[in-house]
Amino acid sequence: MEYCLLDLDRRLTALERQHRQQARFARVTGYDPAREVVTLDLDGQGTPVEADLLHMAAGAFKVRVTPAAGETMLVLRVAGDGARLLALGGYYNGARPSPSQHGEELVISGGAMRLELRHDSIRLSVGGTSLTLDEAGIAAVAKTLSQQGNTEFSAGHVKSSGKRIDHSHSHGGIKRGKADTDPPN
Numbered sequence: 001m002e003y004c005l006l007d008l009d010r011r012l013t014a015l016e017r018q019h020r021q022q023a024r025f026a027r028v029t030g031y032d033p034a035r036e037v038v039t040l041d042l043d044g045q046g047t048p049v050e051a052d053l054l055h056m057a058a059g060a061f062k063v064r065v066t067p068a069a070g071e072t073m074l075v076l077r078v079a080g081d082g083a084r085l086l087a088l089g090g091y092y093n094g095a096r097p098s099p100s101q102h103g104e105e106l107v108i109s110g111g112a113m114r115l116e117l118r119h120d121s122i123r124l125s126v127g128g129t130s131l132t133l134d135e136a137g138i139a140a141v142a143k144t145l146s147q148q149g150n151t152e153f154s155a156g157h158v159k160s161s162g163k164r165i166d167h168s169h170s171h172g173g174i175k176r177g178k179a180d181t182d183p184p185n
Helices: 002-020
Strands: 023-032 037-041 048-054 072-077 085-091 106-110 113-117 121-126 129-134 137-141
Touching (some): 023 085, 037 085
Parallel strands (some): 048 085
Antiparallel strands (some): 037 048, 129 137
């Protein structure tokens, strides 16, 4: 009987140890995009451990988020022998804060680029250039706005520096020859 109790205690201790290691947090130390494998510091001592990277969406609509060194990820051991590890998306911490404090928006940011999707608007910015789409229309802020191809306006008007430059504008001081006209009215 004593042997059975000792054996049961040994097995229970082993199961508890396995259970504690089923899900843990670890910091990213590297990433191999060709293999979709992330290298992690699982024990906090810098010992590298590899885990397959799980993506948010890998079906018809795909989302790929590249892990960054220092990011904290949830690491899960696959049932069975527990040798296979899966790393699941990071969470924000002091070293890697959230790109937004707004509760109901999707923000994608990286380097100078930022994309904000809200219920009523979309805003894309890169450095000092931005494009906003909302109920009021489309607003662009840029040093230069370039376009290839034709531009057609079926209604409304076009203004430059507060002056209409569409079919309704006129000039005074028109003279024959090479003389300049007066500025638009």
